[in-house]
Amino acid sequence: MAGQHSSDSGPLSFFKAQQEAFAETLKQRQGAENLVDGLLLQAWSSFDRNVEIQAEGMPPLACHKGCATCCTLRVTATAPEVLMIERYVRWSDDRFKSIGIDLPARIDAADARTRDLDEAGRVALRLRCPYIEDGVCLIYQVRPLACRGHASYDVRACVEAAAGLTGEIPYSAPHRVVRSLVQNAMQSSLRDAGLAFGLYELNHAVCIALQNDTCCEQWLAGADVFAAAAINEPSAEEMARTFDAIRAS
Numbered sequence: 001m002a003g004q005h006s007s008d009s010g011p012l013s014f015f016k017a018q019q020e021a022f023a024e025t026l027k028q029r030q031g032a033e034n035l036v037d038g039l040l041l042q043a044w045s046s047f048d049r050n051v052e053i054q055a056e057g058m059p060p061l062a063c064h065k066g067c068a069t070c071c072t073l074r075v076t077a078t079a080p081e082v083l084m085i086e087r088y089v090r091w092s093d094d095r096f097k098s099i100g101i102d103l104p105a106r107i108d109a110a111d112a113r114t115r116d117l118d119e120a121g122r123v124a125l126r127l128r129c130p131y132i133e134d135g136v137c138l139i140y141q142v143r144p145l146a147c148r149g150h151a152s153y154d155v156r157a158c159v160e161a162a163a164g165l166t167g168e169i170p171y172s173a174p175h176r177v178v179r180s181l182v183q184n185a186m187q188s189s190l191r192d193a194g195l196a197f198g199l200y201e202l203n204h205a206v207c208i209a210l211q212n213d214t215c216c217e218q219w220l221a222g223a224d225v226f227a228a229a230a231i232n233e234p235s236a237e238e239m240a241r242t243f244d245a246i247r248a249s
């Protein structure tokens with residue numbers, strides 16, 4: 001994997017290199033609103049670069065533009081991702097409304113149906129993500145790492161799973177592994193910087209952000225502004241223990 005330490009290539013070294021890089025960004029942009037941009041540009045580019053390396057020689061993905069089969073699952077996101085999506089939704093609101101798409105209203109309606117449902121409940125509900133339009137993700141450029149890391153080799157298996165039929169989906173391991181490593185390294189660095197580092201359910205968290213203009217400021221000041229949307233699987237304590245164990249290794 002490509003990290004800061006080019007001589008090391010294992011997942012642990014990659015994680016530590018990512019963590020160092022995020023820590024540097026946090027140090028340089030501490031308290032500034034563009035911290036969100038810095039962290040996410042780093043996360044996305046690292047994800048893309050390393051998936052490309054890890055997936056070399058593997059079969060092509062079945063995922064393609066227009067296929068939104070998996071976009072009924074529960075999506076989790078970190079606070080920077082929620083804040084970026086909030087900003088994008090506000091910025092694009094007039095443009096989308098001019099073509100008949102009221103994104104804030106859609107997110108609100110989706111949240112009313114999905115709030116507090118667990119992963120199994122979301123699968124059973126089979127409700128399309130509010131950002132889907134004609135099979136295309138309206139927030140594709142700023143979609144969470146959870147969505148970026150979800151890639152399959154078999155569209156039929158995805159369709160059957162979405163229809164509630166049991167069966168294994170052949171997910172791309174490079175996408176899953178790199179997503180976890182990059183996301184967890186960012187979360188660990190956020191924790192070290194005294195910022196809320198949990199995972200949140202996307203619909204609920206974006207609703208909170210859209211209802212309160214000061215979420216970014218509050219998060220930068222150390223508040224867990226999206227706590228009501230927290231997904232405690234694993235809990236913050238468990239994550240903290242894992243991050244500490246990795247640091248000590």
Ligand code: SF4
Pocket residue numbers: 068070071072075129130131132136137138139140143144147
């Ligand atoms: S955010 Fe985009 S990619 Fe993710 S589930 Fe929703 S529509 Fe699909």
